[in-house]
Amino acid sequence: MSGDDSRPVHTRRQGLDPADELRAAGTLSRITIGSGADAEATWLATGYAVVRQVLGDHQRFSTRRRWNQRDEIGGTGMFRPRELVGNLMDYDPPEHTRLRQKLTPGFTLRRMRRLTPSIERIVTERLDALERAGPPADLVRLVADEVPGAVLCELIGVPRDDRAMFLRLCHGHLDASRSQKRRAAAGAAFSRYLLAMIARERKDPGEGLLGAVLAEYGDTATDEELRGFCVQVMLAGDDNISGMIGLGVLALLSHPEQIAALSGDDQSADRAVDELIRYLTVPYAPTPRVAMEDVTIGDQVIKAGETVSCSLPMANRDPALLPDANRLDVRREPVPHVAFGHGIHHCLGAALARLELRTVYTALWRRFPTLRLADPGREPSFRLTTPAYGLTSLMVAW
Template sequence: MATTHTLVRQVMGDHGRFSTRRRWDPRDGVGGEGIFRPRELVGNLMDYDPPEHTRMRQKLTPGFTLRKMQRLQPYIEQIVTERLDAMEQAGSPADLIEFVADQVPGAVLCELLGVPRDDRAMFMQLCHGHLDASRSPKRRAAAGEAFSRYLLAMIARERKDPGEGMIGAVVAAYGDAATDEELRGFCVQVMLAGDDNISGMIGLGVLALLRHPEQIGALRDDERSAQRAVEELLRYLTVTYSPTPRIAMQDVTIGDQLVKKGESVICSLPAANRDPALTPDPERLDVTREPVPHVAFGHGVHHCLGAALARLELRTVYTALWRRFPTLRLADPAQENMFRSTTPAYGLTELMVAW
């Protein structure tokens, strides 16, 4: 396990000697070209090495351009306002996870992909059923098949009449060069990476700020201060605790540790982001801290494609929340917080707040 900031960046940035493929075989060629890849991994960028990964990622970038992010901003602001309206109407105290953290990310991802508004509740139900690790393998598989059928039907519609969402943008730019299975797999990856992670960051970020109320003012100062606060919360919380393990494609020495060909290295992102070599007093939350090169979104060729969207969502939620509820506080400061245990990212199952 790599735990220092330097070693984590070294391993994650070295795609020439480390592979992220889950079924890596030392007999495979460079980049994994021509290998067998099971259906559940087709389109999952983390299962591709360069140069195959480079070609795949290039196909998907039309869905994540600056223009696309700017198009999404009004919708993000709208959905956040709607969720805060619902929380306010429910009355104090209310569960921030139920009304905001578990609702905003999914709605934004549906808008990003281009899921029709009338289908979104059903789409999220299928998605959560597929990704819920607390379910039996049989139930998850059945939900996964239903989710895949919906995605393939949506992709077929987008090929006939491309919309403004990510699928439509990729289809318009690349046509059949982006296969249905690649698009389906990437949609699943987007939902996996963008739903739980942002939900976890919203809930834990609010909890961290409520425990450090003297730092909340930074969210009200100006956009630059809010951006700095988001970067510090990403570093401090690091809800994605470990990315895909890296498999050594040859014998390599990392630090003073020999990693033999075929062995795995796990990178601890929370440990790297709290490395004293990265920033002074790393165990302290300080939203005025100058941003540092944290690895909350990974590093190297697999750096999160949706990082800009995640930052935009978090900044919008945090700032809008305290504009609406300037007296926001924990409903019961003595209450023990309930943390999720069946998701790939840290998060809360409940956060009761009052105002």
Template sequence: MSGEHTPPLHTLRQGFDPADELRAAGGLTRITIGSGADAESTWLAADHAVVRQVLGDHRRFSTRRRFDRRDDGGGPGLFRPRELVGNLMDYDPPEHTRLRSLLMPAFTQRRMRRLAPLIDEIVAERLDAVERAGPPADLIELVADVVPGAVLCELIGVPRDDRAMFLQLCHRHLDASLSARRRAAAGEAFSRYLVTMMARERKDPGEGLIGAIVAEHGDQITDEELRGFCVQVMLAGDDNISGMIGLGVLALLRHPEQLAALRGDDRSADRAVDELIRYLTVPYAPTPRTAMEDVAVGDQVIRKGETVLCSLPAANRDPGLLPDPDRLDVTRDPVPHVAFGHGVHHCLGSALARLELRAVYTALWRRFPGLRQADPDLPPAFRTSTPAYGLTSLTVAW
């Protein structure tokens, strides 16, 4: 029917799985993103080996080239829109190396472990809310849509009194069901708040991520870079973890034999979380890569200036990565999946993501050992209007 919106191939899902059309695309296939004047032809990579090759080769596949194709050298003439300054995914080395080296100490496993008691406290408070609300209770509304934002506010250092407003602006900016004008207005207000926060942290650094970076590297990083990095952290971390919480709980409810791993030691719980991350892979694709020169990928040559979009869900269900990839098996040894990306742009917050997910999954079944879907015959309400896949609701009883 003319006028219908056709979702891009790389975003198509069937329940927990990548859509058959996406998986049939193979190593590399040509697709068109957008329509009309905004239509753009790109390569789509769906095989694990191809995705790792493209994401792992930052010299020949750039994340920045899409901003100004006239900039052949990436020198002083480099164009970068204001809202992307500080977003690590939009930098190549050596710019990327400099900025990431300043930010990485805030995401060490040691620092993440110090956040663990705060994460446990946030999760416990949300499970209290679940208990008060039900049964039945909507885990998406009460847990999945709240925990990630609260944790990120703790990480960044957003004062408690500001968090509800701050997160509302973040969610509105992400919500594709809103008009472009409303999303832009929310994004501008979100950005203005961060600018004010930067000024405050420069004067009196707090204990959050911004305060720590300012205290240690204040003269090496600009407010605009810090603001852009915080935008990236909030927009990526909130949506991805929300999607993983909802889908992970539903997957475990449908595979109750897998729950024993979450009740075991830390190693078995960590392995279970990693397998859920691989199996579900909620981000559709990272920043497109643009070839800086002609590059042979398998038996295909990607010409200079052409872009490649990498499907992370399809790559993580590739039989070349592991046997029986469509089976959820939380006892598997971890495999080199690409749910957090690969190469120099591997997700800086991956340790935090794993910590949050383990806290939620383990605490949920410890509190509600009889957890079940309130209406198992009701089809899941999958979320497709935000940058990461997920559920719009999941009503449970116990």
């Protein structure tokens, strides 16, 4: 696979669709990521069945990375970099099982219901800001980039007065367009804040995720694990939802006949949200899997020690999942897509993501029923350096 785009093949997109290079790949093929001394051969899985097989088989396909000797994993002889401690995507059972169980109290249906009024308030505040700014106004800057972080602060339990600083440090740490030195400095400050917050929560657990985990597992959850939990929650829930809000609005404005589904009953709105999640699939790929033994898939042999990257956008556009997978249809019945992953690493916050997106989309069109692109002839600007696909801006009018 070749081309001028220097990004890894599995992260390339064309508008709302996967790139031609991905479409040209077979369901399982060999690719090279990087160049020169950093070049690394890996397998790329794009077929729905293959992606499900790899992600669903945690015994033969591990998420363990190649550790350096900074933090030993007790008694195993393996070492885990400090920044990955507590990140569920970098654990296999039984460690994964133990840690995921600790996070579960923060994502119960009861807790999601308690969060709903806060999410509605946050969305209303951002739509107020959109209305004050326009028309025209940038929906990405005023809504898509603001709602997810505010919701995650509410989820974790970050004090309101600290949220602007907390998000600034978080974004500085995750921003791949910044220098490594600046990212490291922001990451160190972000970690210091989290550890100080964890110390406060241990003394007096609050109503957020940290408080819930500490109330249930305070004696066994380490500070580093809790810090890692928070980093993972921010990484998984910020860029992904920001990308989905902006791209979802663009997709609906490109298919105006489908917008009415959002004003129907909850079931219709939920169906629309699930189809948008499948169709857009903003995460490029989950953590690469490492084969623990030789595995035969079709006529290909993945040898022990080789890695497999799974293209979630391509798997969700596979005709094996549904015949017209490249068409957006918010009225179709949900299908078992892999936008939230599959197997033991299926996204713990999937219910929160759906709730958040439904709240944004329905409130947006209820508030601005004549919403439209401010300049329909202008090519949208897509972001390319963030962990998930999205837009850098989307100017709208009403």
